[in-house]
Amino acid sequence: MLDLRFIRANPDVVRKTIADKGEKADLDRLLSLDEEHRKLLVESDALKRERNVESEKISVLKKEGGDASREIARMREVSARIRDYDERLGAVRGELRTVELTIPNVPHETVPVGADEDENVVLREWGEPGSLASSPVPHWEIGETLGILDAKGARRIAGSGFMAFVGAGARLERGLIGFMLDTHTREHGYTEISPPFIANRAAMEGTGQLPKLEFDMYRCDEDDLFLIPTGEVPLTNVHRDEVIPGERLPVKYAAYTPCFRREAGSYGKDTRGLLRVHQFDKVEMVKLVEPETSYDELESLTANAETVLQRLGLPYRVKVLCTGDLSFSAAKCYDIDVWSAGVQQWLEVSSCSNFEDFQARRAGLKYQPEGGGKARFVHTLNGSGVAMARTVVAILENYQTDAGTIVVPEALRPYMDGLEEID
RNA sequence: GGAGAGGUGACUGAGUGGUUUAAGGUGCGCGAUUGGAAAUCGCGUGUACGUGAUGAGCGUACCGAGGGUUCGAAUCCCUCCCUCUCCGCCA
Numbered sequence: 001m002l003d004l005r006f007i008r009a010n011p012d013v014v015r016k017t018i019a020d021k022g023e024k025a026d027l028d029r030l031l032s033l034d035e036e037h038r039k040l041l042v043e044s045d046a047l048k049r050e051r052n053v054e055s056e057k058i059s060v061l062k063k064e065g066g067d068a069s070r071e072i073a074r075m076r077e078v079s080a081r082i083r084d085y086d087e088r089l090g091a092v093r094g095e096l097r098t099v100e101l102t103i104p105n106v107p108h109e110t111v112p113v114g115a116d117e118d119e120n121v122v123l124r125e126w127g128e129p130g131s132l133a134s135s136p137v138p139h140w141e142i143g144e145t146l147g148i149l150d151a152k153g154a155r156r157i158a159g160s161g162f163m164a165f166v167g168a169g170a171r172l173e174r175g176l177i178g179f180m181l182d183t184h185t186r187e188h189g190y191t192e193i194s195p196p197f198i199a200n201r202a203a204m205e206g207t208g209q210l211p212k213l214e215f216d217m218y219r220c221d222e223d224d225l226f227l228i229p230t231g232e233v234p235l236t237n238v239h240r241d242e243v244i245p246g247e248r249l250p251v252k253y254a255a256y257t258p259c260f261r262r263e264a265g266s267y268g269k270d271t272r273g274l275l276r277v278h279q280f281d282k283v284e285m286v287k288l289v290e291p292e293t294s295y296d297e298l299e300s301l302t303a304n305a306e307t308v309l310q311r312l313g314l315p316y317r318v319k320v321l322c323t324g325d326l327s328f329s330a331a332k333c334y335d336i337d338v339w340s341a342g343v344q345q346w347l348e349v350s351s352c353s354n355f356e357d358f359q360a361r362r363a364g365l366k367y368q369p370e371g372g373g374k375a376r377f378v379h380t381l382n383g384s385g386v387a388m389a390r391t392v393v394a395i396l397e398n399y400q401t402d403a404g405t406i407v408v409p410e411a412l413r414p415y416m417d418g419l420e421e422i423d
Numbered sequence: 424g425g426a427g428a429g430g431u432g433a434c435u436g437a438g439u440g441g442u443u444u445a446a447g448g449u450g451c452g453c454g455a456u457u458g459g460a461a462a463u464c465g466c467g468u469g470u471a472c473g474u475g476a477u478g479a480g481c482g483u484a485c486c487g488a489g490g491g492u493u494c495g496a497a498u499c500c501c502u503c504c505c506u507c508u509c510c511g512c513c514a
Contacts (some may be wrong), residue, residue: 077494
């Protein structure tokens with residue numbers, strides 16, 4: 001959510017933002033609602049003031065044993081008008097808020113303007129795309145052959161779009177989680193959290209999943225709770241509606257969580273095997289930082305995710321998203337794609353974003369500056385470090401051998417009892 | 424699932440219809456005192472919105488959320504949410 005005063009003072013910036021991001025938001029409607037709201041507010045405040053002043057007079061009159069019936073009759077009328085104003089104010093405020101929630105965050109000045117993902121800019125590449133096998137087969141084939149992926153079993157349990165890992169496959173998944181968490185907590189200074197995997201409506205609104213994505217999430221209607229689509233939700237909401245002492249910043253959390261996504265309407269494209277599933281594991285990083293440092297923190301956050309891929313020896317590239325591909329809430333975002341030799345595709349395994357104070361304003365995330373002064377909104381950042389399913393895809397395809405086995409990346413072996421090869 | 428208690432400012436804690444413009448305390452800030460500190464004393468210290476010049480000031484709202492009664496609600500009534508305690512069930 002943007003500051004309404006900012007929008008009022010910079011309508012041109014906001015108009016350009018809406019266009020650049022390809023959002024449909026009616027700025028003119030917002031501005032006129034805002035004006036109407038303020039006009040009503042001034043008038044109703046004046047009436048309320050009158051009521052307060054007169055009420056005190058009535059109080060004094062009564063105490064002195066006087067007759068206040070004339071004043072009371074007059075105030076009855078004033079109160080009726082106030083009620084009328086409050087009703088109109090409520091309606092205008094409701095609509096104002098609805099429109100306000102459709103105004104996207106302003107991109108950082110370094111974000112390239114572009115229409116869609118084709119205009120994202122690749123900043124750097126690491127590693128050599130390739131495989132140990134001369135002609136690697138897709139992961140779903142070798143996974144089934146080796147008996148480490150069981151799509152059929154998962155379908156029996158939950159339906160299509162789910163995956164079960166078996167034996168060394170399950171061990172690989174668990175090893176990756178441990179490896180990533182250890183890297184971020186021991187070397188990158190993050191505090192590990194094991195949060196709830198279910199979140200309430202307020203939390204979902206705090207990070208911006210609601211109202212937009214209500215039907216992309218799995219819901220528990222009975223309790224109005226949602227299965228989290230990303231660890232960002234619990235991690236960012238730990239301190240919701242709280243003022244954090246300045247000396248505790250930066251707050252850096254890392255967590256393993258499963259992620260649940262309905263992916264409604266996405267059938268048919270890139271959905272084979274593990275490419276797009278309704279449930280996948282992820283290690284997520286979240287930072288709450290002072291505004292002045294947030295862009296430096298974005299760079300280090302991205303570097304933290306890259307470290308994981310480098311240690312695993314997986315070739316990747318880092319892109320900066322153009323305005324048209326940038327999400328609603330983000331001011332700047334780097335995507336990290338890993339190369340997978342079997343499906344011959346770049347697969348997104350991490351998205352590292354700076355939301356500036358856009359999320360913080362919604363979620364009520366403030367900090368008390370150390371030197372004193374008013375509490376300020378923190379800047380929030382998050383990034384995957386990294387998503388498991390597609391990382392597994394890349395390992396199964398890039399580390400595949402002509403003998404039909406999978407070599408375990410060295411960094412992972414300590415997490416798999418020293419296992420060197422899956423066969 | 425059953426029974427009970429409770430939600431007040433950064434924290435604690437009064438307050439059951441009209442000087443509460445939320446007492447008192449703690450914490451915090453400034454000042455006095457001191458060689459310096461502790462203690463003590465004085466003053467100040469919430470958020471949001473509006474108005475105003477992004478200043479001072481002024482105004483309105485906010486005592487879990489929403490609604491109602493009333494000239495007037497933290498205070499009375501209704502609905503909902505949350506927290507805690509005990510019991511039951513349970514990994």
